[in-house]
Amino acid sequence: MKSVRVVVVGAGVIGFSTAVCIAEALPFCSVTLLAEKFSPDTTSDGAAGILFAAEFPDIPMERQKRWFKYSFNHLLAIAQSKHSPEAGVMLTSGWQIFRDIPADKKPFWSEFVIGFRVMTDSELKRFPDHTFGQAFTTIKCECSSYLPWLEKSFRKAGGQVEQRKLDSLEELINSYDIIVNCSGLGSKTLVGDNKVYPVRGQVLKVEAPWLKHFIRDGDGKTYIYPGIHSVTVGGTRQEGDWRLQADEGDTKxxxxxxxxxxxxxxxxKVLSEWVGLRPSRRNPRVEKELVWLQGRRMPVVHNYGHGGWGVTLAWGTALEALGLVRQCLHETPLQANL
Structure with missing residues (x-):
């Protein structure tokens, strides 16, 4: 009999990564993943899913490096395995280019991607409006394949999946011992976090099989990412914009x-248009707290607010969340159930 009941809220890349980590590492826990929306209807499904990162202002660099490194190594192992086509994880090479020389020519993640170097003058001639560039090989993770693959891994590890809308954490207190909140933008209402806000992203999928290399403008607003079945082109970064319908002006x-x-x-040829709201926050929230729910103290582990870097950091923050769940098991009276 599995004695500790854990619920993970949210079925995007953060939720499923966290649920898989917990279910595989803690076989004595019964783990349920609960969400209103599943693939292909999550924000993660439309993500370009290419691995590099921005710096968060208030998180120690060592911690950010750890998140990136663990995520990169996890996905690299999949990209180099027989699971690569089914999981939608592949290696991709290309360029990040800048109009002005960036303050940080060698970002912290450059030591983890493959073959990172500064572009030569002759390579930059192709982009006459840009003065500096970086060439490297990284990973592209297509969540429309990766999320169903993670769900399969989760079920194989004994995980249960439940689809329903959750209005309050109080609905969970009689059924579970530990809550893991991976609800992204939903955390605004679910846990009353006013620091999380939407950044609207619109992308197009186009048919361009001749394109083999990614190109990303350093400002993050223009990018071309060849994938397995199509090329993702984008994008927009519209803060505080909740619109979910495609905008003709943005497409143009x-x-x-x-x-x-x-x-x-x-x-x-344009195959489709897609809009998603990135669950943004000044810094992602990966921490535990004890919450009073109906007079009872409930351990809650939070893992949300990754903005546009969810795929990039998912496995690293999932492993950290797993560590926090382990701490909850040691610190609370749950120990009596074991």
Whole structure:
């Protein structure tokens, strides 16, 4: 009989990564993943899913490095395995280019990606409006394949899945011993976190099988990411914008900007448009707290607020969340159930 009941709230890349880590590492726990929306209807499903990172202002660099390194190594192992096609995880090479020389020419994640180097002058000639660039090989993780693959891994480890809308954590107190909150933007209402806000992202999938290398403008607003079945082009970063419908003006702007970086994009057939709201926060929240729910102290582990870096940091923060769940098991009277 599995004696400790853990519920993970949220079925995006953060929720499923965390649920898999817990179910595989703690076989004496019964783990349920609960969410209103599952793939293909999560924010993660439309993510470009390419691995590099931004710096968060208030999180120690060693911790950010650990998140990135663990995530990269986890996905690299999948990319180099027989699971790669089913999981939607592949290696990808290309360029990040800048109009002005960036303050940080060698970002912290450069030591973990493969073959990171500064672009040569002859390589930069292709991008006449840009003065500096970085070339490297990283990973592209397509969540429309990766999330169903993670769900399979989760079920194989004994995990249960439940689809329903949760209005309050209090609904969980009689059924579970530990709550793991991976509800992303939902944390605004679910745990009353006013520091989490949407950053609207619109992307297009286009048919351009001749494109083999990614190109990303350093400002993060224009990018071309070849994937397994199509090429993702984008994008937008509209803070505080809750609109979920595609905007014609944004589509036109994306195609114009991407065609400036790669002329042949103008010949690509648009397959689909997609909009998602990145669950952004000044810093991701990966921590535990004891919450009073109906007169009872309930351990809650939070793992949300990754913004546009969810795929990049998912496995690293999931492992940290697993560590926090372990701490909850040691610190609370749950120990009596074991």
């Amino acid at each position: 702007g994306i195609l114009e900007r991407c065609s400036e970086l790669e002329l042949s994009i103008s010949k690509a």
